[in-house]
Amino acid sequence: MSLDTISAEAPAYNFAYLDEQTKRMIRRAILKGIAIPGYQVPFASREMPMPYGWGTGGMQVTAAIIGPDDILKVIDQGSDDTTNAVAIRNFFKRTAGVAMTFRTADASIIQTRHRIPEEKLRSDQVLVFQVPIPEPLRFLEPRETETRKMHALSEYGLMHVKLYEDIAHHGHIATTYAYPVMVENRYVMDPSPIPKFDNPKLDNTPALQLFGAGREKRIYALPPYTRVKSLDFEDHPFSVQDWPDTQCAMCGATGVYFDEVILNDLGERMFVCSDSDYCEHRQEAGHFGAEHASYKERMK
Amino acid sequence: MYVAVKGGEKAIANAHRLFAAKRRGDAGLPGLSVEQIVNQLSFAVDRVMGEGSLYDRELAAIAIRQAQGDLIEAIFLVRAYRTTLPRFGYSVALETAEMRIARRISATFKDLPGGQMLGPTFDYSHRLIDFALDADAPAEEPARSASGAEEMANIPRVIDLIGADGMMEEDPAPREDGSVGDLTREPLDFPADRDLRLQNLARGDEGFLLALGYSTQRGYARTHPFVGEIRMGEVEVGFFAEELGFEVTVGRVTVTECQMINQFTGSARMKPKFTRGYGLVFGHAERKAMSMSLVDRALRWKELGEEAGAAAQDEEFVLSHSDNIQASGFVEHLKLPHYVDFQAELDLIRTLHRDAETRAEGATNREAAE
Numbered sequence: 001m002s003l004d005t006i007s008a009e010a011p012a013y014n015f016a017y018l019d020e021q022t023k024r025m026i027r028r029a030i031l032k033g034i035a036i037p038g039y040q041v042p043f044a045s046r047e048m049p050m051p052y053g054w055g056t057g058g059m060q061v062t063a064a065i066i067g068p069d070d071i072l073k074v075i076d077q078g079s080d081d082t083t084n085a086v087a088i089r090n091f092f093k094r095t096a097g098v099a100m101t102f103r104t105a106d107a108s109i110i111q112t113r114h115r116i117p118e119e120k121l122r123s124d125q126v127l128v129f130q131v132p133i134p135e136p137l138r139f140l141e142p143r144e145t146e147t148r149k150m151h152a153l154s155e156y157g158l159m160h161v162k163l164y165e166d167i168a169h170h171g172h173i174a175t176t177y178a179y180p181v182m183v184e185n186r187y188v189m190d191p192s193p194i195p196k197f198d199n200p201k202l203d204n205t206p207a208l209q210l211f212g213a214g215r216e217k218r219i220y221a222l223p224p225y226t227r228v229k230s231l232d233f234e235d236h237p238f239s240v241q242d243w244p245d246t247q248c249a250m251c252g253a254t255g256v257y258f259d260e261v262i263l264n265d266l267g268e269r270m271f272v273c274s275d276s277d278y279c280e281h282r283q284e285a286g287h288f289g290a291e292h293a294s295y296k297e298r299m300k
Numbered sequence: 301m302y303v304a305v306k307g308g309e310k311a312i313a314n315a316h317r318l319f320a321a322k323r324r325g326d327a328g329l330p331g332l333s334v335e336q337i338v339n340q341l342s343f344a345v346d347r348v349m350g351e352g353s354l355y356d357r358e359l360a361a362i363a364i365r366q367a368q369g370d371l372i373e374a375i376f377l378v379r380a381y382r383t384t385l386p387r388f389g390y391s392v393a394l395e396t397a398e399m400r401i402a403r404r405i406s407a408t409f410k411d412l413p414g415g416q417m418l419g420p421t422f423d424y425s426h427r428l429i430d431f432a433l434d435a436d437a438p439a440e441e442p443a444r445s446a447s448g449a450e451e452m453a454n455i456p457r458v459i460d461l462i463g464a465d466g467m468m469e470e471d472p473a474p475r476e477d478g479s480v481g482d483l484t485r486e487p488l489d490f491p492a493d494r495d496l497r498l499q500n501l502a503r504g505d506e507g508f509l510l511a512l513g514y515s516t517q518r519g520y521a522r523t524h525p526f527v528g529e530i531r532m533g534e535v536e537v538g539f540f541a542e543e544l545g546f547e548v549t550v551g552r553v554t555v556t557e558c559q560m561i562n563q564f565t566g567s568a569r570m571k572p573k574f575t576r577g578y579g580l581v582f583g584h585a586e587r588k589a590m591s592m593s594l595v596d597r598a599l600r601w602k603e604l605g606e607e608a609g610a611a612a613q614d615e616e617f618v619l620s621h622s623d624n625i626q627a628s629g630f631v632e633h634l635k636l637p638h639y640v641d642f643q644a645e646l647d648l649i650r651t652l653h654r655d656a657e658t659r660a661e662g663a664t665n666r667e668a669a670e
Contacts, residue, residue, distance in 0.1 A: 013384065042487040047383040051376070052629030054636065077640045084636050086308040114640045132633070143616055145490045171655055176644035195644040215626045217487040241647050260643055274640055 016063040016096040022046055026064035026219070030210060033221035038183030039151070040134050045217040055088055056214030058111050058130035062092070065126060065210070066109060071099045073107035078115035078257065078274035085113070102277050114177075116198040118256050118278040121207035123224055129192040131213035134220065136180040136190040156188050159231065167236055176241070182229045189220065189228075196230065197240045197257045203228040248273045249291035251282035323368050337361035340435075346554075346583025347371055351624065352378030353484075353503045354385075355553050355582050372505075376625050383484070390480060392538040392547060396557050396580075397457050399533040403584075406458045407527040408561060414455030419532065420584075458529035459559045459576065468561075468574045490616050497599055497619060498592075502581060504622030506588045512612040513594035521598040521610035524563035525577065532556040532584050556581050558589035562597050567605030575604060 014020065029043035048056040066072065072092055076085035080102045088111065089100055101107050104119040111128040121127060137147045140158045150156065159180060166174040173179075179196035183189045191202055192211060202209065202222060209222040222228060232238035247254055249261075249270035256278065258271040270291055273279035283292065324331065338345055338361045348360040352375045360378060367373035403419025406412055462468045472494065474480075481496040488496060501509060516523055534552045541548055558579035566572035577597025579589035598612040611617055621627060 017384075019384065019386075042489070044485050044487055047376075047379040047625065049380040051632060052626045053631075053633030054629060056629075077637050081308040082637050083308045083312055086312055090309075090312075113636075114638070132630070144620075145616065170652055172648070172651060174648060176648045177641040193638075193641050195640055197644070215630055241644060257640070258643070259639060260646065274643075 038187030052215035057212030061212035123206035505624035509591035513591035528561035560593035569605035
């Protein structure tokens with residue numbers, strides 16, 4: 001047999017790619033994370049067949065918890081059809097063969113990058129976040145040896161100084177995504193780069209929320225109904241983005257997170273729901289925005 | 301024009317098809333065989349084995365072909381495959397003094413037991429493009445010594461020769477239980493022991509280590525290095541089989557070992573003697589082995605009581621950024637959509653602009669009133 005024919009044979013992989021021993025190791029880290037909400041548990045992250053920084057942490061968490069009966073939803077930027085969400089969904093289709101859905105309500109596991117769905121999650125659902133930099137203090141202190149000490153001692157003065165300086169310079173806290181939160185009054189945690197608009201959804205959620213950072217080899221968790229508070233000051237309370245007088249151009253929704261879409265080179269733009277499933281669900285229910293008709297016309 | 305959000309799936313499939321066609325190139329030309337790559341691009345194969353940390357020439361060649369010659373991509377393919385392989389255990393320490401030497405040089409002694417053996421090397425060649433090189437012509441038969449010296453084993457290591465005089469620092473003692481660290485099984489923790497540091501460097505990116513090693517020569521953590529010895533050749537890999545109760549040889553690997561000797565004038569902790577930096581890499585990879593030994597030595601500042609301050613001495617900095625699979629993944633993830641976060645930033649800038657305008661208006665109104 002020549003080498004070329006050897007290479008043509010596809011290697012057999014375990015259910016959901018990772019071997020069972022690795023899954024057990026990851027589950028142990030997840031359990032520890034659930035036991036200590038907001039604490040970053042180091043784990044022996046594996047190389048995945050997708051690049052580091054493209055969701056390998058979330059994929060390892062999903063692979064460790066997924067079973068044949070699960071229904072998986074994968075979103076990136078709130079949408080099921082963004083390229084990387086498609087790639088991750090195809091990975092699990094290929095290696096686990098489980099059912100896939102776009103519907104938030106139908107999913108038992110939702111893996112996400114940068115968003116939390118608009119629809120309220122239930123206690124029988126797990127939300128898995130992809131995390132690039134799990135350490136909320138990293139941009140204030142680059143050394144892991146230092147930041148671990150700061151967490152151990154609940155020494156978060158540096159973070160408050162940073163937020164205070166923002167207010168002194170700009171009149172606002174200049175962090176708009178990956179906005180740090182305090183978990184159960186103990187650990188400051190990075191909620192992954194979700195817009196701060198989504199931060200309130202972390203608090204007191206019935207669903208289990210798991211966070212996986214593959215390259216940085218950390219897992220952390222928010223068990224159901226955990227108290228999660230966005231950092232702020234009494235005289236500068238936390239607030240989220242809002243778009244006054246703005247409706248989704250497709251479904252007419254208000255009070256959701258919007259994508260801004262540039263329509264032409266005159267700078268005209270429209271706003272649409274970032275959560276594509278939420279938007280479609282509303283359209284099916286007969287809610288329409290200003291651009292809905294002309295869009296449907298073009299798509300014919 | 302608002303582009304439909306649907307369509308990612310189809311676009312990806314088409315992009316992959318286009319890419320596969322690019323890989324094959326002109327279908328009128330014969331495709332590369334794995335054997336050709338193994339035989340004729342051996343340095344590429346060695347680099348992929350080393351940084352992929354999997355010793356398998358054929359697999360490395362398949363990866364290089366699939367990656368269209370992008371070696372970091374090939375290393376990634378090998379790594380992603382390697383991580384799925386079962387782990388039977390750890391080999392016993394390689395005995396490089398018993399190497400079947402193909403090349404061995406020392407820059408510190410003119411002659412020494414076992415002799416200098418130039419072997420196959422780029423060194424001392426003129427880097428002139430050989431326009432007349434006929435890839436199909438057989439190479440001229442190399443001259444071989446009558447004694448068959450290239451097969452000679454048991455040539456003592458230069459380090460051991462100087463060590464006999466007590467001028468060289470001793471080999472570090474292994475851990476009492478004989479265990480070694482493994483950063484592919486346990487997440488790296490700082491401060492890291494030297495075994496983990498060496499493992500990290502051996503898997504690290506050649507370019508990154510080259511630049512860091514170079515920086516130590518230019519005064520950033522100067523360590524006064526000499527090449528005590530570079531040796532390249534085959535060593536046996538032994539595995540202690542519990543079931544049998546004795547050690548068995550499971551195969552041979554080609555490695556390049558570099559022992560850098562560094563001047564050391566002593567510190568509060570240690571009297572003056574020569575110290576060492578160590579490099580060991582799969583295959584024939586002298587540039588990497590030398591860079592590795594320079595960086596290894598620079599990282600030992602604490603243990604030797606030296607002053608620190610340079611990049612190459614900073615353990616967290618070096619070990620956290622040496623892995624080119626982690627680095628390329630994270631750098632290139634910036635290609636992924638970030639429009640949710642960008643929207644959040646847009647919103648902030650607009651708010652700040654509005655604030656500034658309001659302030660400016662307020663100031664104008666006040667002036668007008670005065």
